[in-house]
Amino acid sequence: MLFYFSGCGNSKHVAETIAAGLNDKMVFIPEAAREGRYEYELAEGESLGFVFPIYAWGPPKLVMSFVKKLSVKVGPSTLRGASGTAGSGTLSYVYFACTCGDECGLAEDIFRKALEQKGWKLDACLSLQMPETFIGMPGFKLDTDENAQRKIAATDTVLAEYIPRIQNKESFSKMTKGGAAWFKSRLINPGFSKMATNDKKYYTTDACIHCGKCVEACPLENVTLEDGRPKWNGNCTMCMSCYHHCPVNAIQYGKATVGKGQYYYGRL
């Protein structure tokens, strides 16, 4: 079973590619969380996978909260939940794949620890560079189309090599940590989650054509239309999908996004 989160489609593409390679089922984390579905049953020998984007050199907060609540039964009658105690059925293989624009910092350590707190062992992890989606602060910009396409092609090549390794339940860690990883993941990450993960600065310009695409694009169902104009309702993970999917680029995030263009997987 493969649990995934994706805002702008990069991680969805990776999750779909892995799930197709493994002939596995996919569960979209925001939808499962919305519906309070935290209990799952795996067949004996079935792998447990996670796919998500990197946010500020760590896994997104919503993914971490979901993992914390997740309970997995292995085999027909054996419960393996938060305590990690298992009977005859045990988790045979646990992996994650994350997508990032450049680097992941200590995401592996953070995720491994969260699994260990549940009594689960991380067997394999993989980071994949995909087109940048975050432009919500000065200094951050999107990849050129050429660079974005190069990253997607490189990711597909890496996946073709690593999916068979996941299928064979190999142990590996192929992560691009980057420099100053401790500083970024342990100091900047918590500050970013607290201060920069909110929708207060989103607004629309007069270019808005009231099409509702931003409503459909939000994985958290946080955008509604009020008198034809989008309203952000305070439950935002800052994935920027609403911004990127607007067909007339009418959404802005303060001054940070002005003139920076748009990207989502499949747009190029």
Ligand SMILES: Cc1cc2nc3c(=O)[nH]c(=O)nc-3n(C[C@H](O)[C@H](O)[C@H](O)COP(=O)(O)O)c2cc1C
């Ligand atoms: C809020 C936010 C924070 C991000 N932080 C990082 C980061 O720390 N390092 C990095 O390389 N990419 C970062 N990115 C880029 C994304 O990880 C990358 O574009 C990812 O593939 C997006 O996946 P998605 O399309 O599935 O949402 C960030 C993107 C967002 C929206």
Ligand code: SF4
């Ligand atoms: S409101 Fe926009 S940025 Fe926030 S979660 Fe929804 S789509 Fe993502």
Ligand code: SF4
């Ligand atoms: S996607 Fe853009 S044009 Fe459509 S309703 Fe939202 S802001 Fe307006």
